[in-house]
Amino acid sequence: MSSVEEFRAAIRDWLQARLSGEFAALKGLGGPGREHEAFAERLAWERHMAEDGWTCVGWPEEYGGRGASLAQQLAFHEEYALADAPARVNHIGEQLLGPTLIDHGTEEQKARFLPRIRAVEELWCQGYSEPGAGSDLAAVRTRAVRDGDSGDWIVDGQKTWTSLAHHAQWCFVLARTTPRAPGTRPHAGLSYLLVPLDQPGVTIRPITQLTGTSEFNEVFFDGARTPAGHVVGAPGDGWRVALATLGYERGVSTLGQQVGFRRELDALTALARANGAADDPLVHDRLVRAWAGLRTLRAHALCGADPSLTKLAWSHWHRDLGELALRVRGPAATLTATPGSATPGSGAYADPGSHGDPGSYELDDWQRLFLFSRADTIYAGSSEIQRTLLAERVLGLPKEPRP
Template identity: 45%
Template sequence: MEYDTAPAEAAFRDEVRQWLSEHLVGEFAAHRGVGSPTDDTAWEVRVAWEKELSAGGWLGLTWPTEYGGRGATLAQEVVFETEYARAAAPARVNSQALELLGPMLLEFGSEEQKRRFLPRILSVDDIWGQGFSEPGAGSDIAAVSCRARRDGDQWVVDGQKVWTTFGHQANWLYVVCRTHPDASLRHKGLTMLLVPVDQEGVEIRPIANLAGSEEFSECFFTGARTDADMVVGEVDDGWRVVMGTLGMERGAALIPMQLAMEHEVHQVVAAARESGAFEDARTRQRLADAYIATQLMRATTARVVSGLLRGTTEADAAAATSKLFASVAHQRLGELAMDIEGPAGQVLSSPLPEGLSFAQRTFLLSRAETIYGGTSEIQRNIISERVLGLPR
C-alpha cells in the first residue's frame, strides 16, 4: 500500500527497511507479529524490542527533537508504519503513551511536563495506562464519577476506572476526574490528571479477556495523590483535553490495522484451501467479501492519510467511519475462520491462552472490537450527528 508521499521519502523507506532487516533478528524475529493492543503475549520480549526501537530513534518519529523525538514529517511516519506492519514486527507495548498521551502532552501539556515525561516515554522507562472508562461511564466520558479534590499542593483522587489497557504493566496513569461536581453541565468540571501508580492509594487488578490474555485492568483510587502541577491543560477543562486526545486515534494508526487484517484474510483463505472448505460456493463468497472489506479499508486509509499529508479535512468522514467498519469486518472474519476450522475450533490443544488456534484467537479477540475505542452504537451517533448533520 503506497500513499501520496514525495519521491524524497523513497530514501527514508530504504532506511526503514534496512534497519528492520538488520535488527528484527534472533528472538525478535521469532516473535514476528506477536501481540497486539489487546494481547500481552511475550511482554518482556516486546519491551526489549521497544527499547531496540528507541535506541534506533524510531519512537515518537514526529515529536520535536528537544523532547527526544526525531522531528520527522507525517509522510515519514506513514512510511515507517507501513514498513513496520509489512515486516510483522512485534506489537509495541507503550501504544497508550506513543499514540495518545504523548500527542496530548505536546498539544496541552506544560513545558515542564513535556520535558519530564516525553523523553521517558521514548526511552521506554515509563509505561502509561489510560484512566477514562468507569463501570458507569464507558463510552460516555461525561458521566465519570471518579473525583479529585485539591489538598494543599496535591490532588487527592478517589474512585474507580476499568478496562485500562495494560494497566497492570503501567507505572503512570492519565486519569480524567471530576473536580467540580456541581457544574451545570456533565462535561464541565472534568480535569485530566497524571497519577503515579507506585503508591498506597492505587490498586490495580488485572482482568483476563476472552482469550485468556491479561489485556486490561480495573484501577481503584483510595486517597491516591498526585502533585498540583500534574494537571494537563486547565483545571475543570478536561473535556477539551479528552476530546482532543481521542481525535488523535485516527490517521497513521489505521495502517497497521488494515495490513494486519489483509494478512489474516490470506491465512483464512489458505486454511479454507487446506480443509476443502474452499469448494463450497457460500464459503468462497464469504472469503471474497472479507477480501473486499480489506480493500475498502485500504482505500479509506489512503484517503485519510492523503488528506492528512495535504493538511485538508476532506477525509474526516472517512476517518469517522473507519473504526466502525473495521471492527465489524474483523468480527465477520473471525466467524468465518471458525466456520472453516469446523468442529476442531471447539477444542483447545492446551489451556488458555497458549492453546488457542489462529481462528479461535481471531474470533475471541474480535468480539470486543465493537465495544472498546467507542461502541458501535456511539460511533453511529457520532457519524449521524457530526458527519451527516442529522438531529440528535
C-alpha cells in the same frame, strides 16, 4: 527529509539486521489476546528501537521524533509488519498521550514526559471507562480535589477495562474536578490528569477475558495523589483534551493496526484456499468483501475521516473477520488443545508466565481472533455511541434526549 522509499528502505534494513540474534525469537509475539507473551523481552526490544531512533517516528523532531510524514509512517508500519516484528508495548504512550501532550501540554509537561515515552522508560495506560460510564465518558464518577496544604490533586474512583495497567507506571485519568451545576453540559467540570500508579492508594486488579488472558484491568484510586501541574489543559477543560486523545486513537494510529489486519486476512485467505473453503461461493464472497473493506479502512485513515466513522468501520470489519475465520476452519474451530500439547507453529499457546491463566485449554490464532474481536465494537467507544455521534455531528440530526 528522505523520500518515502528511502525511509522504507531504512527501516526495512534496520529490522532485517536487528531481528536476529537475541531478538530473533520475538518474531510474531504479542498482540491482542497475546499481550502477555514475552513482555519483558518485547520491552527490551522496544528500548533497543528507541536507542536507534525508531520510536515515535511521527513526532516532530524537536520532541525526539523523526517528523515522518503520513506516508512515511504508513511505510514504517508496513515494513514492521512484514518483518514479523513483535507487537509494540508502548502504543498508548507513543500514539495517544504523546501527541496529546505535544498539542495540549505545557512546556514543563513536555519536557518531563515526552523524553521518557520516546525512550520507553515509562509506560502509560488510559483511565477513561468506568462501571456505568463506558462510552458515555461525560458520566464518569472518579473525582479529584485539590489538597489545600500541598496543592496536589487527590483522586478517588474506579476505572475499568484499562489496557496494560499492570505494566504501566502512569495513567492519564479523566476525572470530575468540579461538581456539575444544574443546566450545564454533562462534560463540564472534567479534568485530564496524569497520575502515577506506583503509590499508596492505587490498586490494580486483572480482568480475565474469554481468551484466558488479562490485558484489561480494574484500577481503583483511593486517595491517590498527583502534583498540581499534572493537569493537561486547564482544570475543567478535560473533555476537550480527552476528545483529542480519542481522535489520535481512532485516526492515524490505526494505520499500523490495519497492517496487522491485512496479514490476518492474507493468512485466512490462504487457509481457505488450502482447505477448500474458498470453493464455497458464500465464503468466497465474504473474503472478497473483507478485502474491499480493508481497502476502505485504509482510505478512511489516509484522508482523515471522522474518528467515529473510522472506529465504527474497523471494529465491525475485524469482528466480522473473526466470525469468518470460524466459518473457514469448519468443525475444527470448535476444538481446543489440552495444555502443553500444542506443537511449534500451531498458533496455540500455554504460557505459565502470562498475566492471565489460559486454564484447561489452548486457543489457536483463529479462535483467539474470534473471541478477542468480540470486544472490538465495545472498547474505545461502543458502536451505538459512534452512530449517535455521527448522526448528531455529521448528519445534523436531532440530539438524543439526555437526562
